[in-house]
Amino acid sequence: xxxxxxxxxxxxxxxxxxxxxxxxxxxxxxxxxxxxxxxxxxxxxxxxxxxxxxxxxxxxxxxxxxxxxxxxxxxxxxxxxxxxxxxxxxxxxxxxxxxxxxxxxxxxxxxxxxxxxxxxxxxxxxxxxxxxxxxxxxxxxxxxxxxxxxxxxxxxxxxxxxxxxxxxxxxxxxxxxxxxxxxxxxxxxxxxxxxxxxxxxxxxxxxxxxxxxxxxxxxxxxx
Ligand SMILES: [Zn+2]
Numbered sequence: 001x002x003x004x005x006x007x008x009x010x011x012x013x014x015x016x017x018x019x020x021x022x023x024x025x026x027x028x029x030x031x032x033x034x035x036x037x038x039x040x041x042x043x044x045x046x047x048x049x050x051x052x053x054x055x056x057x058x059x060x061x062x063x064x065x066x067x068x069x070x071x072x073x074x075x076x077x078x079x080x081x082x083x084x085x086x087x088x089x090x091x092x093x094x095x096x097x098x099x100x101x102x103x104x105x106x107x108x109x110x111x112x113x114x115x116x117x118x119x120x121x122x123x124x125x126x127x128x129x130x131x132x133x134x135x136x137x138x139x140x141x142x143x144x145x146x147x148x149x150x151x152x153x154x155x156x157x158x159x160x161x162x163x164x165x166x167x168x169x170x171x172x173x174x175x176x177x178x179x180x181x182x183x184x185x186x187x188x189x190x191x192x193x194x195x196x197x198x199x200x201x202x203x204x205x206x207x208x209x210x211x212x213x214x215x216x217x218x219x220x221x222x223x
Contacts, residue, residue, distance in 0.1 A: 075179050076138060076177060076179055079136070079137075079138055079179040080138055080155070083136065083137065083138065083155065083156065083157050083158070083159075084158070084159060086136075086157035086158055087157065087158055088157055088158040088160055088208070089134075089135055089156075089157055089218065090218060090221060091218050091219070091221040091222035092134040092135065092215060092218040092219050092222060093132075093134055093182065093183075093219070093222055094123065094134075094219055095123070095131050095132055095133065095134050095164065095186070095202060095204055096123045096125045096129055096130075096131055096189060096202050097125075097129055097130040097131075097132070098125065098129065099123055099124075099125055101216070101219040101220045101222065102220075104121055104122075104123055104216055104219065105121070105122070106121070106214075106216055107121060107122060108120065108121055108212075108214035108215075108216060109214070119205050119207075119211075119212035120163065120165075120203050120204050120205030120206070120212065120215065121203075121204055121205075121214070121215055121216050122201045122202070122203055122204075123189075123201055123202045123204060124199060124200070124201040125189045125200065125201065125202070126189065126200065127168055127188070127189060127190055127191070127200040128168060128188045128189065128190075129188060129189040129200075130185055130188060130189075131164055131167065131185070131186045131187050131188060131189060131202050132182075132183045132184060132185055132186060133154055133162070133180050133181070133182060133183065133184045133186055134156075134162060134182060134204075134215075135154070135156035135157055135160075135162060135182055136156065136157065136179075136180065136181050136182060137154035137155050137156040137157075137162065137179075137180055138154070138155045138177065138178070138179055138180070139152065139153070139154055139174060139175065139176050139177060139178040139180060140153040140154060140155050140161065140176065141153040141176060142170055142174060142175070142176055144192065144193075146193065146194075147165075147193050147194040148163070148165030148166060148192075148193045148194075148203065149165060149166050149167070149190070149191075149192025149193025149194070149195065149196075150165075150166070150167040150168070150169065150170060150187065150190065150192040150193070151163065151164060151165040151166075151167065151193070152164045152167065152170065152174070152186050152187060154180065154186075156206075158208075159208070159209065160206050160207065160208050160213070161206070161207045162204070162205070162206055163203070163204065163205040163206070163207065164186050164187065164202060164203075164204060165192075165193060165195075165202070165203040165204075165205070166189075166190055166191055166192050166193050166195040166200070166201060166202060166203050167186070167187035167188060167189070167190050167192060167202070168187070168188045168189060168190025168191075168192065168200065169187055169188050169190065170186070170187040171184075171185040171186055171187050173185070174186060174187070189201060189202050
């Protein structure tokens with residue numbers, strides 16, 4: 001390779017470097033004369049460092065949130081969030097132990113007195129027969145009042161509320177706010193409330209956004 005070519009290109013580099021140096025020094029002089037009080041803009045390196053720091057902090061916060069979301073103290077908000085995103089179940093088990101869907105009368109919507117309709121179904125069984133939740137859910141209320149007597153309300157998938165009424169007793173392990181699963185014991189069949197003159201049975205109702213829904217078709221859909 002001829003040596004002058006190498007020398008030539010090297011000189012060009014040196015010259016180019018000098019030009020850059022000269023130009024930038026002149027720029028600095030011009031700027032300092034034009035705006036003497038203004039601080040210099042942050043360098044790109046400082047901006048990158050800030051961006052990197054922000055990204056690291058965001059990563060740490062995200063990891064903390066992901067960790068906290070799995071902890072037991074956030075079980076209820078997590079369950080409520082997951083339940084709200086679930087579709088309404090198309091099939092449901094019978095909540096009373098030992099009863100088949102075919103044994104349940106289709107009385108949803110039947111007249112009850114002069115101004116009321118039956119807003120659920122009645123599942124007859126011996127007093128004390130176990131009653132279990134049909135769905136995953138969060139226990140909204142455990143109380144004794146009005147027509148339903150001893151009752152439990154469970155918030156299930158898709159915002160539907162499940163109503164278990166006329167219970168003889170509640171499951172001692174159950175508490176309001178509990179996150180429960182299908183099959184979790186709720187109580188036992190009884191005839192509390194306005195059922196006290198009838199044989200023991202569970203009144204079971206489902207309430208959606210637009211009111212009462214018939215649970216029986218979903219039980220018949222269950223295999
Ligand atoms: Zn009923």
